[in-house]
């Protein structure tokens with residue numbers, strides 16, 4: 001295990017994720033350490049050591065009152081804002097228990113863009129305390145401003161209203177004065193909580209001069225440590241302690257106080273109230289920083305859009321999307337370039353948008369592609385200059401690798417040659433490039449990735465040979481999606497107009513080649529290879545496969561096939577479903593047998609879905625884990641038996657959101673050999689012949705200045721090209737040792753797992769990745 005002291009920030013790290021948490025100010029850290037070392041007393045003890053601790057506690061409370069303008073009411077120290085929210089909501093709901101009989105159709109109102117802690121807590125305690133109110137989101141407009149009209153209509157039956165001073169994703173703030181008027185005009189007595197987390201130190205709060213009943217705050221959003229926060233409670237507002245015990249905090253919150261945390265707040269508050277201290281910058285200075293960052297971002301990403309209106313947002317947050325780039329692309333690039341920002345979305349199996357941006361009615365691509373860059377009010381000009389410089393240099397890597405349009409020279413062309421797998425959720429698009437002829441082919445295009453394809457084509461001046469579908473996808477049918485392959489074909493190449501291609505994009509072609517079973521099929525040339533069309537109906541009535549390989553004398557032999565794009569016919573871990581509209585189960589049986597006749601058991605099959613990050617498969621691998629397939633391939637199953645068994649199987653495929661639409665999942669597990677970050681240096685020294693594979697994307701590889709690993713033989717084999725890698729290195733499965741690494745260990749784990757599954761013998765992986773190795 002690594003020693004704690006070995007875990008350090010990267011040198012020159014540029015931290016722009018202050019809305020998630022801030023670094024701890026040195027003065028705050030010193031205050032906490034001083035308190036731990038020397039003022040360790042319990043504030044409840046009456047001896048002098050305890051009294052010193054008590055002084056720190058109470059003087060911090062006094063400072064807190066000054067900072068938020070709370071000359072009346074209570075200030076209670078908590079573990080953070082989530083506890084403050086909990087306490088406020090329980091207090092309000094507990095007090096409204098008797099009101100539920102007098103208020104008809106009671107509601108609990110909260111802003112639609114509130115931090116999840118608010119609606120989740122409302123729902124939880126509404127159920128736990130049997131309040132049975134309706135929990136209702138107050139809509140926001142396209143700028144994120146609460147719908148005052150809506151509040152006016154519903155506030156009379158509200159038991160509680162929860163709003164926020166500024167949003168954590170967008171920085172959008174509400175006009176509290178106006179909001180108060182709207183609320184109080186409709187319901188003078190309703191209990192009102194305002195989540196002040198993102199406003200502390202950035203917005204002047206004169207809280208006791210408002211009718212806010214509860215206001216939670218959090219220390220770690222303003223340069224304090226995690227685990228300390230505070231809650232303001234208006235004088236006479238109902239209050240229920242959620243932690244009972246020794247009676248600390250005047251009985252309002254029991255448990256020995258977190259004195260080191262409180263001492264750090266003390267240090268921060270002192271800086272905030274000191275007019276002669278410039279640690280915390282003025283609003284004008286912060287607006288200047290934002291402008292400087294926005295100017296840099298606008299230059300770096302010509303297609304940028306901001307997801308909020310600067311005129312009603314805190315200057316410290318910039319939330320943007322870039323047309324054609326996934327948030328993960330930007331986030332990964334920035335992270336490799338040591339710039340820390342956050343993206344609201346994207347996990348490997350499901351693409352999710354931001355509920356905040358959705359509530360603001362932003363288009364899907366903006367919501368899914370959003371990046372949040374947030375700095376803090378104690379940021380310095382020098383840090384902002386460095387951030388802008390780092391952004392400028394990071395995007396060059398994106399231009400080199402054609403994620404952004406540029407007039408760059410072609411020096412990284414090599415990284416584009418061959419097969420790439422692009423993923424959107426669990427859907428897969430395969431992109432094949434023949435570098436020497438500058439030709440490109442796209443199979444099973446996904447609408448969301450079309451910008452990326454267009455940028456690549458235009459950036460490299462490629463000729464598009466085909467934009468092909470293996471079948472009409474369920475998503476396309478279900479969503480009535482604008483036909484993205486038609487769109488792509490039209491944009492790319494006049495010769496590919498709709499009239500010249502069939503429904504799945506196959507062009508009129510004179511070329512015919514023979515497969516190894518003697519069958520003649522139509523083909524298209526790409527470089528020195530051909531792509532051949534083989535009809536394999538079954539999953540749908542027009543399903544087909546495309547076979548890419550090297551035809552010699554008009555024959556595409558089994559052993560000359562590089563890849564088969566088989567759509568949903570053969571999935572990783574299952575056979576495509578045959579119970580969909582247009583499915584032909586009997587024909588599916590014939591199609592599988594035909595596929596087996598014209599390919600080898602080890603030919604790489606590239607499916608249209610990847611539910612488990614295994615990338616590609618082969619018939620022999622599938623037969624090992626799939627008895628139904630094995631029986632077909634071994635002639636042990638009649639067509640009728642197959643149809644019966646397949647129907648049973650299809651029934652078991654559940655239709656939940658996370659489940660596959662088009663196939664069956666079987667878990668694959670092969671034990672990986674882990675080399676933990678603390679063992680890595682020695683492991684590399686002991687295994688001089690090992691090939692270190694960085695599986696991040698080329699733009700990340702380029703943007704990342706590695707430290708000691710630079711001296712090793714490190715090559716970039718991005719995860720998107722792992723199938724290409726498997727194909728090229730298949731002859732080295734037994735002898736070469738490979739160790740995979742990435743940022744966190746997630747992608748390298750997937751790569752190593754896929755290689756192992758394809759029988760690469762010596763595969764290692766670094767859990768924790770560069771985050772722990774630097």
Ligand code: PLP
Nearest residue numbers: 080081082115168195197198218
């Ligand atoms: N409210 C807002 C607006 C926040 O940004 C956060 C933290 O992300 C919270 C509440 C929860 O704060 P804590 O981490 O202190 O529990």
